[in-house]
Amino acid sequence: MSARPYRGRRNTAKATSMILLHVVLIIGAMATLVPLGWMVAASFMTAGEANSLPPRLIPSHPTWDNYVTMFTRLDLLKHFLNSAIVTVAATLLSVLVNSLAGYAFAKLPFPGRERIFKGMAAALVVPAQVGMLPLFLLLRQMGLVNTYAGVIVPYMASIFGIFMIRQYALSIPDDLLDAARVEGAGEWAVFRLVALPVIKPILVTLAAFTFLSAWNDFMWPLIILADSGMYTLPVALANLVGEHVQDTELMMAGSVVTILPALGVFLVFQRAYVQGIMSGGVKG
Amino acid sequence: MTPPRGSLERRKARAAWWFLAPALILLAVFFVIPVGAGLLLSLTDFDVYAIGSPKTARFVGLSNYAHLLQDPTFWQAARNTMTFVIIGGPLSLSVSLAAALLLNSKAIRLRGLFRTIYFAPVVTTLVSVAIVWRYLYHPKYGLLNYLLGLVNVGPIDWLGDPHYAMPAIIFLAVWKNFGYNMLIFVAGLQVIPQDLYEAAALDGAGPLKRFRHVTLPGLAPTFLFVSVTTMIGFFQVFAEPYVMTQGGPLGATRTLVLYMYEEGFRWWRMGVSSAVAVLLLMITLVGTLLQMRAAKRSEA
Numbered sequence: 001m002s003a004r005p006y007r008g009r010r011n012t013a014k015a016t017s018m019i020l021l022h023v024v025l026i027i028g029a030m031a032t033l034v035p036l037g038w039m040v041a042a043s044f045m046t047a048g049e050a051n052s053l054p055p056r057l058i059p060s061h062p063t064w065d066n067y068v069t070m071f072t073r074l075d076l077l078k079h080f081l082n083s084a085i086v087t088v089a090a091t092l093l094s095v096l097v098n099s100l101a102g103y104a105f106a107k108l109p110f111p112g113r114e115r116i117f118k119g120m121a122a123a124l125v126v127p128a129q130v131g132m133l134p135l136f137l138l139l140r141q142m143g144l145v146n147t148y149a150g151v152i153v154p155y156m157a158s159i160f161g162i163f164m165i166r167q168y169a170l171s172i173p174d175d176l177l178d179a180a181r182v183e184g185a186g187e188w189a190v191f192r193l194v195a196l197p198v199i200k201p202i203l204v205t206l207a208a209f210t211f212l213s214a215w216n217d218f219m220w221p222l223i224i225l226a227d228s229g230m231y232t233l234p235v236a237l238a239n240l241v242g243e244h245v246q247d248t249e250l251m252m253a254g255s256v257v258t259i260l261p262a263l264g265v266f267l268v269f270q271r272a273y274v275q276g277i278m279s280g281g282v283k284g
Numbered sequence: 285m286t287p288p289r290g291s292l293e294r295r296k297a298r299a300a301w302w303f304l305a306p307a308l309i310l311l312a313v314f315f316v317i318p319v320g321a322g323l324l325l326s327l328t329d330f331d332v333y334a335i336g337s338p339k340t341a342r343f344v345g346l347s348n349y350a351h352l353l354q355d356p357t358f359w360q361a362a363r364n365t366m367t368f369v370i371i372g373g374p375l376s377l378s379v380s381l382a383a384a385l386l387l388n389s390k391a392i393r394l395r396g397l398f399r400t401i402y403f404a405p406v407v408t409t410l411v412s413v414a415i416v417w418r419y420l421y422h423p424k425y426g427l428l429n430y431l432l433g434l435v436n437v438g439p440i441d442w443l444g445d446p447h448y449a450m451p452a453i454i455f456l457a458v459w460k461n462f463g464y465n466m467l468i469f470v471a472g473l474q475v476i477p478q479d480l481y482e483a484a485a486l487d488g489a490g491p492l493k494r495f496r497h498v499t500l501p502g503l504a505p506t507f508l509f510v511s512v513t514t515m516i517g518f519f520q521v522f523a524e525p526y527v528m529t530q531g532g533p534l535g536a537t538r539t540l541v542l543y544m545y546e547e548g549f550r551w552w553r554m555g556v557s558s559a560v561a562v563l564l565l566m567i568t569l570v571g572t573l574l575q576m577r578a579a580k581r582s583e584a
Contacts, residue, residue: 131318
């Protein structure tokens with residue numbers, strides 16, 4: 001469409017800007033990855049090597065020693081299992097509780113639905129910290145301080161999770177549900193046999209979200225777990241760095257072990273996870 | 285054979301309450317009631333003795349608040365938190381938007397790979413990366429000072445100097461978080477109709493003008509969402525200073541939530557600690573309302 005003589009120059013300009021764009025993207029990717037890459041590299045270095053000048057990015061004699069120490073002397077496996085138990089339980093319960101509620105908000109009209117829904121939206125602004133002290137005292141009364149159940153409690157019902165399910169469940173065709181009702185299915189059967197298969201993708205998304213936030217959470221487990229044997233990985237790590245701050249390589253091995261499951265779950269469920277964020281933001 | 289309409293509606297409503305019951309009971313017992321109790325707790329002198337026998341706690345009206353408003357440590361924590369939110373929030377959003385614009389341009393190769401890389405820090409464990417960055421910020425052996433030394437800057441005692449500690453924590457937070465809002469911006473960019481860009485280009489608008497008059501207005505709803513959610517999250521900053529600086533040096537990185545944690549769970553002054561949390565809630569509310577009003581005004 002443009003005048004011919006300019007075409008060549010325009011193409012070079014376009015190519016230059018494309019190269020420039022990719023250079024910027026690569027610099028950004030390096031800036032993002034260097035801290036994580038250094039963490040992995042340092043975790044395989046021999047004691048003291050991470051504190052050398054100029055800084056090393058590649059271990060000169062790669063070794064598993066730091067991981068061995070972490071899992072033997074520092075008992076990281078116990079904390080890993082604590083984290084795993086808490087996270088898996090939280091994820092399963094959250095998917096169950098929130099899918100029921102989200103489906104009801106989307107597909108089962110009842111008096112007061114709008115009002116409850118608006119109240120829950122307003123509650124999203126309230127920082128969890130406001131309730132943390134009374135929650136601690138309450139769980140103390142219930143004997144749940146220093147237990148897995150005490151850690152899991154706040155993750156079970158999530159307003160965010162309910163909204164996510166509701167948004168998706170709105171797309172279930174009413175005819176589909178009514179057809180099952182006409183055939184005599186009760187509401188529970190309608191949910192389990194008709195609705196659940198349709199909303200399965202969003203359940204995966206919610207599971208990934210809950211898994212990552214429970215696995216990575218720090219403040220609540222720090223508060224509710226008193227005995228170091230019960231610590232989840234992040235709490236154990238924050239505790240270890242106090243006494244082992246000089247042992248850079250060891251701490252990096254601990255960080256890798258903590259981050260790896262989170263990163264792994266993300267990479268496996270990336271599509272579901274990313275779509276959850278992208279749809280939430282636009283409709284939110 | 286089909287039951288009359290009214291009875292079906294009743295049946296659905298009854299089922300709804302059964303379906304909602306677990307979530308609503310859990311939210312009530314473990315969120316709504318504790319938040320209400322938090323407001324009440326902030327009006328008492330609940331302390332370490334009251335944990336053993338709650339009856340010793342007394343109603344003290346607003347005196348916890350009066351105490352806090354005269355407490356320089358509280359004001360410092362409030363200032364630090366505001367710095368983190370007001371500098372860190374917009375900085376984080378700018379990086380997110382820039383990354384989203386880069387990823388959104390048409391001829392990018394390996395778009396998915398770049399997106400995954402930029403997003404990776406979001407899913408990492410905050411405590412772990414805070415420890416990693418603690419070493420990257422090391423004044424002598426840290427990678428950051430080494431790189432800065434190559435261009436003759438520093439060395440800077442990032443976490444040991446009160447002037448640099450908060451910027452260092454903000455920098456970590458931006459690195460850790462920008463990928464999340466980047467994805468939301470990418471989604472926002474995708475719903476801006478392509479015709480608008482073409483029409484603007486036909487009118488002779490250059491890239492900058494198109495950005496100002498097509499992209500930014502198109503992203504307005506996204507902007508409101510990300511700035512409110514980011515602000516709420518940033519107000520609650522805790523793990524970074526806890527792990528990297530313990531609030532130091534000289535309290536330069538003690539945030540409101542860290543202060544609340546120390547008062548409540550280290551010194552067991554739960555009345556004062558609750559008052560800090562309630563003040564955080566009020567600041568968050570004011571911030572949210574201000575942002576929503578600003579968004580409404582720019583719409584009009």
